[in-house]
Amino acid sequence: MDRRSFLVTTGVAFAQAPSTPTAVIGVGNRGTYLLESVLAQPNAKVVALCDNKPDRLDKAATKAGAHSPKTTTDWRRIIENRDVEAVYIATPPHLHAEMAVAALGAGKHVYCEKPIGVTPAQVAAVVAAARNAKRVFVAGQQLRSHSQLSEAVAKIHDGLIGDILAIKAQRHATGDLPYDSTSGDWYYDVTKSGGYLIEQSVHNLDVCNWVLGQRPVRANGFGAIRLHKNEPPGRTIFDCGTMSFEYPGGAQVSFTQNVFHPRGMPHGGQNVLVYGSKGAVDLMYACTFYPLGAGEPVEIAAKRQEPAHAHTVAFFEAIQKGKAVPADVKVGAEAALTAILGHEAMAKGNTVTWNSLGVNL
Ligand SMILES: NC(=O)c1ccc[n+]([C@@H]2O[C@H](COP(=O)([O-])OP(=O)(O)OC[C@H]3O[C@@H](n4cnc5c(N)ncnc54)[C@H](O)[C@@H]3O)[C@@H](O)[C@H]2O)c1
Structure with missing residues (x-):
């Protein structure tokens, strides 16, 4: 029996969660924690990392070394990267809206740290983009999990x-x-x-x-x-x-x-x-x-x-199994x-x- 037939016959293939190629923008305090939460998921696939501070980027790339992620100091490279299906945004608050709107516009699922915006106009822009995009959007209000x-x-x-x-x-x-x-x-x-x-x-x-x-x-x-x-x-x-x-x-x-x-x-x-x-x-x-x-x-x-990384689990369950998110x-x-x-x-x-x-x- 070849490996594929074995997996299918034993059901192992069905037990494997599908992978969702993921990127993190902003790998400071919170972004590092979120990166760890992604790495802890079954079949995690971290394909890209971004931070405009090269030392933080290097540290994060080392942490995710087994995944050989691409690294960049320019967040727009993440948006353009067609391999990326899901994006975590953990930059300072005033940058969330612009990044989330661009990521949703490029067809990516988005986990956006709180606050999703610091002005009414920023919040309105994220709401409009999330509703148009029909992709999963999770706000980092993780107490909901x-x-x-x-x-x-x-x-x-x-x-x-x-x-x-x-x-x-x-x-x-x-x-x-x-x-x-x-x-x-x-x-x-x-x-x-x-x-x-x-x-x-x-x-x-x-x-x-x-x-x-x-x-x-x-x-x-x-x-x-x-x-x-x-x-x-x-x-x-x-x-x-x-x-x-x-x-x-x-x-x-x-x-x-x-x-x-x-x-x-x-x-x-x-x-x-x-x-x-x-x-x-x-x-x-x-x-x-x-x-x-x-x-x-x-x-x-x-x-x-409390289960570890419950908010990230909910994000991936929404992408991979269509479940409702706790903080839309x-x-x-x-x-x-x-x-x-x-x-x-x-x-x-x-x-x-x-x-x-x-x-x-
Ligand atoms: N949900 C929570 O409980 C929780 C906890 C802590 C922080 N946060 C949120 O996470 C966000 C980040 O907070 P933090 O404490 O990690 O801050 P931080 O300063 O440690 O991290 C932000 C990172 O973003 C990077 N960055 C800044 N501008 C950038 C740009 N233009 N392109 C790419 N990278 C850029 C910085 O270099 C830094 O590494 C904030 O919105 C904060 O409110 C949420």
Whole structure:
């Protein structure tokens, strides 16, 4: 029996996942992690890598050495490369939209890191391109692939806590990114990162949208550089902010962020407390339901070992098996626009409406 007949007879050939020739653009912190997630897939095929910093490109090429990927410092070579079927985009946020639109236009499946854009126009361009392209598009809102969180959110959607009245959410950090870190060259420039809210809190705001099943109608807030004035020199991103978002039907989200929460002091980190007419759920850490009145707290989704690289698994299952993705372009767009809404409200110190962003989803 030749090798092919053996494989077919034994069914081994059917067990093999099809390969999807993949490229990664931007192999810094996140891009390296995403590259590892691709390499961990059965039958992975990394055909090309791109970064405009040659040292990072070399490091990534070594990591994927067994695949002998082509390397380039010019991301347009990736778009032109007909061998590439799927592209990961893990460059700084202000570059996502242009790269995603070009990749989708060239017929490639796209995994685009969050935020998918830092301006309403960028987000609108990605939405239009993803809808025209009819290719798989995944936004890097990977909390949507978190199984414990998904189970807890499903129970809230099933009515466990009654009507959702309000959410208190936050992202408090014990410090800023080191200025000389890989991301230090873009993170502190609000035109490149969008700021702390758009670049990082977009995850937490997405969880609020997910639980509520909608996006806000308006927001107001205040943001400022209170501690890290001109640190690093030229800094244009806030180091703290306080916002209120109002959702259709009246549910309210109050959100705070800062980068000066002392290490060890309680109530720091990331929290999403969801208040309903029957009680509240502490979503991010404990997935515990606290009933109103006399009842005892109940764990609604047990802590578990989350499957490795679940968001990348979902991306390939969508490409190879036609499954639905956990964070499609609408999820990515609504998350980015919610953060942009909050940022604009803080920047103006005024109420800003969703409709004024001018993006039709
Ligand atoms: N989903 C998550 O949890 C998560 C976590 C961290 C970062 N991120 C996102 O990933 C993105 C990258 O963040 P990071 O921390 O990896 O930043 P980083 O600075 O470490 O990496 C970005 C890389 O892009 C490269 N780059 C910049 N301009 C380029 C260009 N024109 N062409 C090719 N390469 C270019 C840089 O040289 C760098 O290596 C950001 O959007 C960030 O929000 C997501």
